[in-house]
Amino acid sequence: MAEALSKKEFSQELNNPECAVCLQPCVHPAQLPCGHIFCYLCVKGFANQNKRCAMCRQEIPIDFIEQPRLLQIPQPLEYSETEGFDGGYQWFYEGRNGWWQYDERTSxxxxxxxxxxxxxxxxxxxxxxxxxxxxxxxxxxxxxxxRRRQIKRDVSTIVKKGIAGIRTNSSLESQAVLSSSPTNEENSPLPITPSNTPQSPTSGRESPNQQNDLEATIESIQNLRIDTGDSIQNTKY
Structure with a gap:
């Protein structure tokens, strides 16, 4: 019987471990390479300060905060009318190009x-x-x-980057959709060239209309020269 209870307690500890930093049940438990488990935000705190595990002092990988090993993947809370705060409100803090939702305990x-x-x-x-x-x-x-940032109390269904610095599946899907959508350059119409801007011929040879216009211009210049020459001769004589 005692053995059965110890197994149950061990299973509960794995499912809801206690953080050795804040001494509370882990929120978004993250396991370091050394095996110790803490709240993700607690790991973020001592990782940013001394980059070592708070228990064994083993060094924490540089990319752990961006790519943590989470025992429970946080999911966005879509509250019903009877759950959440006043029927579905949550707390958010400002991030770069978006809003992060506070973790459950802080909220x-x-x-x-x-x-x-x-x-x-x-x-x-x-x-x-x-x-x-x-x-x-x-x-x-x-x-x-x-060091300040804006906060707000808003409905939990707004577009957000994730929860407490951890990107959720929905935020990653939204980011993928945005990155796969056509760019503005592809969707933007081609600029219309003004009518008074000289146009380059489509080929090395000019079109028939352009050739005719050129010949008429040359002929007009030649006639002008002839008329000018005759007027000068009449003046002399």
Missing amino acids: KELENSYKNGDKTIELLIAGFLYVVDFENMLQLRRNDPS
Whole structure:
């Protein structure tokens, strides 16, 4: 019986491991090459600061933050009327060329503080303390207020880059569709050449109309020269 319980507890620990950094159940658990498991944002925090595992001090690969080994792939939360915040709202922070959705734990903290009418709240995100200003809808780093970004409370179905810095399947699919669509250059109409712009002939030889116009111009110049010569002779005599 004791053996059965230990197996069950071991299975639960694998499914919902505790993070040794924040001492809470892992949110988006990420496993380092050394085998230790932490919240993705906790890994991001100490990886950016010293680039080593918080438990064994083994070096973390440079590309781990961009390509983490996640035990659970985050999925966008499409809330029904009875789920989420007020029937389907979520919290987002500004990123480059788009919005990221906060992780579930941070979103709950933001929502509770927002509902309580608080003006600000302090959050520990990726190893840094941030102050969220609800009046101006800003997130500022506590020890460096110049590091700031906009936040917003919006419906969970808006187009987003992913969750807490992790791209979801839907965001990757949207990116693939955008990258595979024709470029503006392919769709843009060809420019129309103004009528007063000289046109190059389509071949090395000029067209019949152009040849006729050229001959008429030469003949007019020759007649002009003849008339001018006659008038000069009449003046002399």
